[in-house]
Amino acid sequence: MSEFLLYFNIGLKHVLDSAAYDHVMFLMALVVPYAFKDWKKVLILVTLFTLGHTLALLLSVFEVVQIKAQFVEFLIPITILITAAYHLITAGKPIKKERISFEAVVTVFFGIIHGLGFSNYFKTILPGNATDKLLPLMEFALGIEGAQLIVVLVVLVASYMSQSFFKFSKRDWALVLSAFIIGVVLPMLIENEIWNH
Numbered sequence: 001m002s003e004f005l006l007y008f009n010i011g012l013k014h015v016l017d018s019a020a021y022d023h024v025m026f027l028m029a030l031v032v033p034y035a036f037k038d039w040k041k042v043l044i045l046v047t048l049f050t051l052g053h054t055l056a057l058l059l060s061v062f063e064v065v066q067i068k069a070q071f072v073e074f075l076i077p078i079t080i081l082i083t084a085a086y087h088l089i090t091a092g093k094p095i096k097k098e099r100i101s102f103e104a105v106v107t108v109f110f111g112i113i114h115g116l117g118f119s120n121y122f123k124t125i126l127p128g129n130a131t132d133k134l135l136p137l138m139e140f141a142l143g144i145e146g147a148q149l150i151v152v153l154v155v156l157v158a159s160y161m162s163q164s165f166f167k168f169s170k171r172d173w174a175l176v177l178s179a180f181i182i183g184v185v186l187p188m189l190i191e192n193e194i195w196n197h
Helices: 002-016 022-031 036-061 069-089 099-125 130-164 170-190
Strands: none
Touching: 002 022, 002 130, 022 036, 022 069, 022 099, 022 130, 022 170, 036 099, 036 130, 069 099, 069 170, 099 130, 130 170
16 A cells, blocks of 8 residues: 555646746646536546657556657647647637547547656666566556646636636636746746757
């Protein structure tokens, strides 16, 4: 049980680490147009992101995919920027039923990119061969999912409060939060090491 808690906590801290806020920024960008009534869609998207993240770690652990960290560190803020910009453009428009399928594919893909960003560190903290890493990987994934649900809950509560108490419209909330996220992510892109090569 203590080993489960160890890897579960690593997953929690991976998402909730204030020094590595890119994960939180992506989740905020992902769920900005949703409310509590959309909890099923939100849960599906968050879980798909976790599955993509976990798939990337599996592919990395078994050395099926290897990618330069520098390239992934550039793609991560790109995924956040695309997601926030998409919701900035579509703010106030009704959420269509089929939109979840587009977002589902994009979310899995972005989860893979974010997982690849963590893969090198993940391999260094786990001893043994690839098959020995499967159970810790699942425990880590549960920690990721738990932390993501915490972040999403905070965003949905903030959305509810802004619309109920401060009388923001749903459109204004999506515009303000998406613009804020873009403002945080643009310096990450501009200062990225990829421009130095």
